[in-house]
Amino acid sequence: MLKRTFLTMAALASSSAALAEPTYVVADRMLEVETGRYVANPVIAVEDGRITAITTGSAPDSATVIDLSGHTILPGLIDMHVHLDGRPEYGGYSNLQFTDRFWTHIASANAKRMLEAGFTTVRNLGDDDYNVIGLDQAIEEGWLVGPRIVTANHALGATGGHCDRTFLPPSYDAKSPAVGDSPDELRKRVREQRKYGAEVIKACATGGVFSRNTAPGIQQLTLEELTAIADEAHFWGLKAAAHAHGAAGIKAAIRAGFDTIEHASFIDEEGIRLAKERGTFLSMDIFNTEYTLSQGEANGVLEENLAKERLVSKAQRDNFTKAHRAGVKMVFASDAGVMPHEDVGGQFAVMVRLGMSPLEAIRAATVNAADALGQSGEVGTLKVDAWADIVAVDGDPLADVGELADVDAVVKGGVLVE
Incomplete structure (x- = not known):
């Protein structure tokens, strides 16, 4: 039986400290932004705020789990x-x-x-x-x-x-x-x-x-x-x-x-x-x-x-x-x-209206942005060694990029933002 965790904003505030044990993030599917491919039932292992492994299936028994079942996840x-x-x-x-x-x-x-x-x-x-x-x-x-x-x-x-x-x-x-x-x-x-x-x-x-x-x-x-x-x-x-x-x-x-x-x-x-x-x-x-x-x-x-x-x-x-x-x-x-800072996710729909595909708009805010920052492989991706920064949405962002205007969950460095 999985041990569920409810990590609070106070926990996030201390997330710069090393996490004692691995945390696992599970969801229904993960968008691989580099390829546009969906990975079913991803299991992301996180230690010290970074991704150490990505597998599929289920997390180990008795593990600390951030359970995003029913959601699609993609990079922060x-x-x-x-x-x-x-x-x-x-x-x-x-x-x-x-x-x-x-x-x-x-x-x-x-x-x-x-x-x-x-x-x-x-x-x-x-x-x-x-x-x-x-x-x-x-x-x-x-x-x-x-x-x-x-x-x-x-x-x-x-x-x-x-x-x-x-x-x-x-x-x-x-x-x-x-x-x-x-x-x-x-x-x-x-x-x-x-x-x-x-x-x-x-x-x-x-x-x-x-x-x-x-x-x-x-x-x-x-x-x-x-x-x-x-x-x-x-x-x-x-x-x-x-x-x-x-x-x-x-x-x-x-x-x-x-x-x-x-x-x-x-x-x-x-x-x-x-x-x-x-x-x-x-x-x-x-x-x-x-x-x-x-x-x-x-x-x-x-x-x-x-x-x-x-x-x-x-x-x-x-x-x-x-x-x-x-x-x-x-x-x-x-x-x-x-x-307003809290409303900027609405720009994704405008980018699509002006000619981008949903995947191109998402890449602009993930892998392209990471490249422009000089931080490729660190942020904007869900890969081993990257920071475990994750957003979750209910639906399919490739079918409706408007999903990103109101995300359902956010994980920063392997800690759930409540």
């Missing part, structure tokens, strides 16, 4: 573009009513919500005051519950650009600590962010939607500056992500050697060709526009920003379809913080 999901210390409810100037440390606690709540939504790994592309590296450390030490986090700390950019602080008048002297206006300055900014824990470097190659006095399509860093950032990041063994809406900035970032292009809204045919030739991943947030345009005004978002969102959204979706048809590598990216 990966969101490649989030902002954990933000919430869309506080748009425009409404965020100024809170103290700085408010956002640290917001980050903690958002991390828990993303984990419960099935995202066991997230890439945090920009935050204030090193909020998220502190959160990451607290999760790793077992004090808080949340996903694995790959964070950029402050995003790099030009003075007055999208990654600078652009909402306040000169008397406030509000500046981002990560702006730079020459290749040498920006190399130093890379080193500073890495010094304080950054595992990826983000730079704003163009203007953006949620800033003032910046146009999304206009390039804001030169090719020489972008090349310095990417080279310095790679020198330290870090990946480089470029916020880029406009065609010129996208192509400059690809030529500079950036690993992922965020948003890529106005990418043109040459940009698509370059991305395919160089193996650059596109990280396109094609779901959040409905939320922004329906709720943004009520949330305090300025008309200037809403107008830019209306300009960007249709072009981005059209170009998502073009890039996918061309065979460009693509990853799942929500820009959570612009929209």
